[in-house]
Amino acid sequence: MKFLNFRNLQTIILIVVVSGLLFLALSGYFTPVFNLSLNPLISLQSWLSVRYLSARDFLTTPRDVTQLREQNAMLESQVTQLQTQLIVMEERLGEAQVCFALLDFGRTNPQYSYIAATVIGREISPFLQYIIIDRGTNHGVRYGMPVVTQQGLVGRVDAVIAGAARVKLITDTTSVVNIRLQSAGIEAQLVGSLTGDVSLDMIPLDQVVEPGDVVLTSGLGGNFPPNVFVGQVLSTQRRDNALFQTATVQPIVDFESISAVLVVNNFQAVDITPLIPEP
Amino acid sequence: MISHLVCALSLVVFFILQTTIFSQARLVAGSADLILLFLVAWSLQEQVKNSWLWTIVAGLLISILSAMPFYAPLIGYVGVVAISKSLQRRVWRTPLFAMLIVVLLGTFFQQALYVIVLLISGAPISWSQSLDSVILPSVLLNLIFALPIYAVANDLAGRISPLEVET
Numbered sequence: 355m356k357f358l359n360f361r362n363l364q365t366i367i368l369i370v371v372v373s374g375l376l377f378l379a380l381s382g383y384f385t386p387v388f389n390l391s392l393n394p395l396i397s398l399q400s401w402l403s404v405r406y407l408s409a410r411d412f413l414t415t416p417r418d419v420t421q422l423r424e425q426n427a428m429l430e431s432q433v434t435q436l437q438t439q440l441i442v443m444e445e446r447l448g449e450a451q452v453c454f455a456l457l458d459f460g461r462t463n464p465q466y467s468y469i470a471a472t473v474i475g476r477e478i479s480p481f482l483q484y485i486i487i488d489r490g491t492n493h494g495v496r497y498g499m500p501v502v503t504q505q506g507l508v509g510r511v512d513a514v515i516a517g518a519a520r521v522k523l524i525t526d527t528t529s530v531v532n533i534r535l536q537s538a539g540i541e542a543q544l545v546g547s548l549t550g551d552v553s554l555d556m557i558p559l560d561q562v563v564e565p566g567d568v569v570l571t572s573g574l575g576g577n578f579p580p581n582v583f584v585g586q587v588l589s590t591q592r593r594d595n596a597l598f599q600t601a602t603v604q605p606i607v608d609f610e611s612i613s614a615v616l617v618v619n620n621f622q623a624v625d626i627t628p629l630i631p632e633p
Numbered sequence: 634m635i636s637h638l639v640c641a642l643s644l645v646v647f648f649i650l651q652t653t654i655f656s657q658a659r660l661v662a663g664s665a666d667l668i669l670l671f672l673v674a675w676s677l678q679e680q681v682k683n684s685w686l687w688t689i690v691a692g693l694l695i696s697i698l699s700a701m702p703f704y705a706p707l708i709g710y711v712g713v714v715a716i717s718k719s720l721q722r723r724v725w726r727t728p729l730f731a732m733l734i735v736v737l738l739g740t741f742f743q744q745a746l747y748v749i750v751l752l753i754s755g756a757p758i759s760w761s762q763s764l765d766s767v768i769l770p771s772v773l774l775n776l777i778f779a780l781p782i783y784a785v786a787n788d789l790a791g792r793i794s795p796l797e798v799e800t
Contacts, residue, residue: 477699
């Protein structure tokens with residue numbers, strides 16, 4: 355009976371009570387009690403946690419902003435570099451397209467040899483229609499050589515120095531080009547104007563000229579090679595008591611945006627001025 | 634010496650701008666003449682003494698480079714600067730007003746001279762078409778660009794030889 359002494363009995367009772375409490379807790383009987391006691395603790399914990407995270411963000415954010423700014427600056431630098439490369443590539447692409455077009459014109463007209471030139475300036479006076487190109491006598495350009503693009507006739511060399519030349523456009527007021535209307539087989543003169551428009555003159559009244567007729571150089575006069583495309587007839591005008599009819603022409607070359615040209619260097623212009631009888 | 638250098642460099646810059654950009658920026662068929670505007674603005678600066686010299690130099694160079702016959706640009710620029718100098722003495726207290734007046738009169742004078750020269754050389758142009766398509770648009774463009782060019786010339790002249798301020 356010594357086994358059932360006071361100390362052993364206390365231990366047994368304690369185990370039974372703890373087991374009972376565990377059984378009751380696991381069975382869910384103590385849930386309201388737990389909720390009541392834990393909820394304030396959780397609230398306090400979450401309040402503290404939120405404040406701690408806020409404080410940590412406040413203390414660590416400036417470092418992140420600095421890093422982000424550095425990254426942003428680096429990325430902006432890369433974007434700028436890429437944009438610069440893109441612009442360079444686009445410029446090269448544009449130049450290549452012009453070169454391909456000029457090369458294509460050269461292939462389709464193999465009877466002539468060409469000097470490719472870039473337009474570097476324009477005449478200062480608004481009364482005159484001239485361009486300045488970056489090829490001169492050093493490159494084989496001579497006075498009177500015809501100038502074309504892949505589209506058609508541009509003009510002829512009017513003055514030349516070692517490294518540059520001045521080209522009189524067919525739109526200039528003093529420019530006269532002998533042309534041929536392809537469909538009708540009529541020969542006439544193409545003249546420029548102050549505004550840069552070109553028109554046909556000296557068309558006989560008995561000839562029929564239709565809008566859309568193709569205008570080509572005739573080669574008469576010896577200033578330009580024959581059969582170079584000039585433009586198309588837009589409209590015709592007949593005046594009473596006039597000896598000839600006139601027509602407006604849409605040039606095939608866009609003279610406002612011309613950037614590269616071909617100088618025909620194996621065409622020898624003929625000066626027939628001494629052969630023209632003086633009145 | 635530095636005044637000559639600045640004027641020469643400015644003329645080179647304005648010549649390049651004129652031939653590459655402003656000759657292509659057209660209103661109808663007219664265009665602004667930056668070189669004329671700079672010469673006028675330069676000649677209106679009180680402290681500038683070399684305007685005649687550079688007008689002649691610029692006029693000669695433009696005459697050589699331009700297709701305009703008979704050295705017409707030289708005569709035109711000298712005439713415009715002569716108008717500028719004569720007006721400078723009369724309206725010297727309001728140089729900005731003088732600039733606009735000189736640009737107006739000078740552009741008319743220069744363009745009329747060009748028409749006369751072209752007519753003499755046989756170009757088939759008419760006065761009415763020249764006035765409508767070239768002269769009036771050019772006058773308008775020159776008046777628009779007159780103030781910025783005057784500001785540039787005034788700033789350059791002021792930096793080269795600042796006026797003495799009376800105390």
